[in-house]
Amino acid sequence: MGRLLGWMTAALVCAMPVASARAQSTIDEVAAYRGADRIEKLIAGAKREKSLNLYTSVPVEDMNALVAAFEKKYDVKVVVWRASAENVRQRAVAEHRAGRYEVDAFELGGREMESLTREKVLVPVKSPVLGDILPQALRPHGAWVGTRLNIFAVALNTKLIAAADFPKTYEDLAGPKFKGKLGVEADDTDWFATVVTEMGEEKVLALFRRIVANNGISVRKGHTLLTNLVASGEIPLAMTVYGYKADQLKANGAPIDSLVLPPAVGHVNGVGVASHAPHPNAAVLFFDFMLSDGQKIMADRDFWPTNRKYRDVPEGMRLLITDSAQILDEAAKWEKLYKEIFLNQSR
Numbered sequence: 083m084g085r086l087l088g089w090m091t092a093a094l095v096c097a098m099p100v101a102s103a104r105a106q107s108t109i110d111e112v113a114a115y116r117g118a119d120r121i122e123k124l125i126a127g128a129k130r131e132k133s134l135n136l137y138t139s140v141p142v143e144d145m146n147a148l149v150a151a152f153e154k155k156y157d158v159k160v161v162v163w164r165a166s167a168e169n170v171r172q173r174a175v176a177e178h179r180a181g182r183y184e185v186d187a188f189e190l191g192g193r194e195m196e197s198l199t200r201e202k203v204l205v206p207v208k209s210p211v212l213g214d215i216l217p218q219a220l221r222p223h224g225a226w227v228g229t230r231l232n233i234f235a236v237a238l239n240t241k242l243i244a245a246a247d248f249p250k251t252y253e254d255l256a257g258p259k260f261k262g263k264l265g266v267e268a269d270d271t272d273w274f275a276t277v278v279t280e281m282g283e284e285k286v287l288a289l290f291r292r293i294v295a296n297n298g299i300s301v302r303k304g305h306t307l308l309t310n311l312v313a314s315g316e317i318p319l320a321m322t323v324y325g326y327k328a329d330q331l332k333a334n335g336a337p338i339d340s341l342v343l344p345p346a347v348g349h350v351n352g353v354g355v356a357s358h359a360p361h362p363n364a365a366v367l368f369f370d371f372m373l374s375d376g377q378k379i380m381a382d383r384d385f386w387p388t389n390r391k392y393r394d395v396p397e398g399m400r401l402l403i404t405d406s407a408q409i410l411d412e413a414a415k416w417e418k419l420y421k422e423i424f425l426n427q428s429r
Contacts, residue, residue: 109362113207113355120210124370125156127363133159134186134364137174139167140351141306141327144383145189148376155375158364166304167194168269174356178203183358186365189229189372192350192406193272199225200410205357207366211373211389218403219350219388226354229372231386233348233401234273235325235340237309242318245339252277252286252343255321256293264293265300265317266424267308271416272404273322276347278419280402287419294427301425313338329384342399349404350388 115123128134138145142164149160163185165173171194174185178201188198198204199221206224219228238248243263249255255264278286293299300317302308309327311317313336328340353372359365377387387393409416 109205109355109357109359109365112362112366113205116208116210121370124363124367128156128158128361128367131158131361131364133161134359134361134368135161135163135184136187136189136368137163137165137170137185138189139165139170139191139194140189144380144385147379147383148372151375151379152368152371155371156364156367158367160368167191170194171197174198174203175201178358183356183360185356186359186361187356187368188226188354190351190354191232192228192352192404193409195226195352195354196221196406196410198354199223203357204354205359207355207369209366209370209373211370214389214391215373216388216390219352221352221406226352227369227373228350228352228388229376230351230380230388231348231401231403232305232324232326232351233342233346233386234270234322235328235342237312237320237323237328237338237340239312239315239318239337240339241337242315248339248341249319249343252289252293255319256289256296258296260319261297263318264297265302265308265311265320267305267320267322268301268303268425269420270322271413271420272349272406272409273347274420275409275412275416276402276404277345280345287423290423294423299424299427309338326384326386333384346399346401347404348386348401350406 112127117123145162145164149162152158153160167190170188170190174188175198177184188195204225212220212227215227221227236249247259302311302317305324306327308317308320309323309331312320312323313331323340325340325342328338331338353369355365355369373389377389377392380387381393
């Protein structure tokens with residue numbers, strides 16, 4: 083009996099890599115398939131799988147609109163786990179390293195998607211939709227693809243700041259009329275690094291220090307929260323919100339307006355498929371959806387989608403797209419400066 087149990091245990095141990103290899107082969111094959119019947123195979127497979135697990139940082143109301151449309155079209159249930167982009171990244175990496183393969187797809191900021199790429203959490207998808215996507219939204223490794231551009235904007239409460247006082251440059255924010263009225267998001271190091279690099283490091287670091295020294299700064303975590311605080315009047319002017327969220331609130335009657343100070347900066351949020359997705363067909367189908375049908379939904383909700391069929395960058399705007407890989411490589415430098423200037427001096 084002892085020898086039999088030992089043999090069975092050894093057999094199970096030997097079989098585990100085979101099973102893992104088979105599961106890996108499945109997602110690799112689905113993600114790479116380019117046959118003429120690709121969409122039919124994906125739909126049939128997704129219907130068999132019945133559901134997919136999505137990790138995201140997208141605001142609830144926006145993701146609900148996307149998920150509802152996907153579920154209605156394909157009759158596949160989407161189970162969403164939402165948290166901050168950094169918390170999603172940490173959970174995904176921890177699960178991957180522990181061999182717990184529960185997630186199928188991600189929709190996160192570019193920096194976090196780039197980090198997941200380096201951890202081998204994502205698998206490239208050979209989608210026919212990629213030809214319609216802005217070149218700036220495609221990564222050389224192909225492990226994730228940009229779904230939308232988050233354009234950084236200044237948001238202002240129109241009851242508290244007159245149109246005549248709207249700033250035209252960052253230099254204007256150092257003036258006395260903005261004393262005690264400014265806010266910034268707690269982790270916008272990608273915006274910060276891009277603006278500082280573009281305008282000149284020594285000059286712009288000195289400018290941001292002067293803005294904070296002269297007028298103070300309120301630091302809040304989360305772009306949606308920060309935008310809502312502008313609309314409520316708690317923070318009259320926020321330096322770094324996502325323009326689409328201010329547009330949404332304005333359309334709903336909130337006393338808020340937004341503007342883009344030069345240089346215009348945007349970063350890419352992206353979609354990716356997990357390299358051990360338990361529902362591979364549903365995951366790849368969702369990937370395609372986010373780059374096609376989902377793009378119209380995002381455009382209708384004031385996002386700037388990356389599919390050129392649905393919405394272009396504002397005419398005449400020279401838009402700098404943050405380099406996710408470079409920001410990740412230089413994270414220590416920019417996080418240190420951002421903390422020194424904004425977080426340590428906030429009041």
